[in-house]
Amino acid sequence: MGEGTLEIDRVSKRFGDVVALDAVTFDVRPGELFGFVGSNGAGKTTTMRIVLGVLAADAGEVRFDGGPVTHETRTRIGYLPEERGLYPKMRVLDQLVYLARLHGVPAIEAHRSAELWIERLGLTERRRDEVQKLSLGNQQRVQLAAALVHDPDVLVLDEPFSGLDPIAVDVMSDVLREKAATGVPVVFSSHQLDLVERLCDRVGIIRSGRIVACGSVAELTSGAAVRITVRAPAATYGWAAALPGVRVVAENGDDTVVELAPGTDDQDVLAAALATGPVREFTRHHPSLTELFRSAVTEGADT
Numbered sequence: 001m002g003e004g005t006l007e008i009d010r011v012s013k014r015f016g017d018v019v020a021l022d023a024v025t026f027d028v029r030p031g032e033l034f035g036f037v038g039s040n041g042a043g044k045t046t047t048m049r050i051v052l053g054v055l056a057a058d059a060g061e062v063r064f065d066g067g068p069v070t071h072e073t074r075t076r077i078g079y080l081p082e083e084r085g086l087y088p089k090m091r092v093l094d095q096l097v098y099l100a101r102l103h104g105v106p107a108i109e110a111h112r113s114a115e116l117w118i119e120r121l122g123l124t125e126r127r128r129d130e131v132q133k134l135s136l137g138n139q140q141r142v143q144l145a146a147a148l149v150h151d152p153d154v155l156v157l158d159e160p161f162s163g164l165d166p167i168a169v170d171v172m173s174d175v176l177r178e179k180a181a182t183g184v185p186v187v188f189s190s191h192q193l194d195l196v197e198r199l200c201d202r203v204g205i206i207r208s209g210r211i212v213a214c215g216s217v218a219e220l221t222s223g224a225a226v227r228i229t230v231r232a233p234a235a236t237y238g239w240a241a242a243l244p245g246v247r248v249v250a251e252n253g254d255d256t257v258v259e260l261a262p263g264t265d266d267q268d269v270l271a272a273a274l275a276t277g278p279v280r281e282f283t284r285h286h287p288s289l290t291e292l293f294r295s296a297v298t299e300g301a302d303t
């Protein structure tokens with residue numbers, strides 16, 4: 001596959017009896033923001049560690065730019081690890097310069113880049129502070145700066161948004177967008193699905209070590225069954241439960257959300273709703289990423 005693409009190709013990994021990853025396959029294209037989502041323990045961190053070479057895969061391959069990821073290509077990856085990896089007693093500026101130098105950036109350029117990211121991420125007043133004295137959110141900003149300071153060709157970020165305030169979320173989002181716009185493939189994991197839906201070009205959903213859905217949010221949601229929100233204030237609880245081809249997704253107050261099996265006529269649902277009294281709303285829509293995620297991670301969860 002193409003230049004500048006990060007490919008995860010049938011990667012499998014076991015920890016004893018636990019199958020953490022089972023032939024995980026997806027790619028992140030140049031300039032793309034890719035959201036990697038899944039429940040706790042689904043395999044996101046394990047996948048990212050394998051991309052970085054922190055862990056070895058039992059089978060499968062990770063490629064970048066058409067070739068296997070080697071020690072050399074790994075230095076071109078910017079990584080924000082879940083366990084975070086800063087030196088607590090080192091000052092912010094020194095730390096960033098040090099990390100850039102470790103990635104082979106010449107001293108003057110390392111300083112310039114560290115100062116640039118410090119300013120961009122709103123850390124100017126903290127640049128001489130020890131990392132351990134920063135708030136968690138500010139440590140997270142330093143961690144992002146650490147992933148960016150060597151001007152990487154790929155970004156792999158494990159839950160970069162966790163613990164950030166809304167302003168920092170905006171800054172982080174802008175930085176990731178900008179980085180992608182320069183042609184860098186960016187993959188990040190997150191449990192904040194509204195953010196993933198807003199930000200990402202494509203999304204991969206992992207469940208129990210397997211990719212169960214992958215595509216743009218529009219592709220994933222348009223392929224899903226149509227839903228209808230019905231507002232029928234006089235209806236009694238459970239009014240839609242027995243309608244053929246209808247699955248009740250949610251029932252809150254006056255609103256009922258139903259999902260229609262293929263071939264089910266929405267006018268039958270409308271007629272049933274009108275039979276209960278007035279209908280104040282009847283809206284067809286595709287599920288949100290959050291709704292889709294719930295279905296993807298719960299359906300056949302025992303398989």
Ligand SMILES: Nc1ncnc2c1ncn2[C@@H]1O[C@H](COP(=O)(O)OP(=O)(O)OP(=O)(O)O)[C@@H](O)[C@H]1O
Pocket residue numbers: 015018019020038039040041042043044045046047082
């Ligand atoms: N070092 C390890 N030793 C044993 N089992 C492990 C190890 N690392 C991960 N696992 C197991 O592998 C599976 C995948 O874990 P992983 O950390 O990749 O999930 P995750 O999707 O990142 O979860 P979270 O959203 O909670 O961070 C889990 O069952 C986990 O318990």
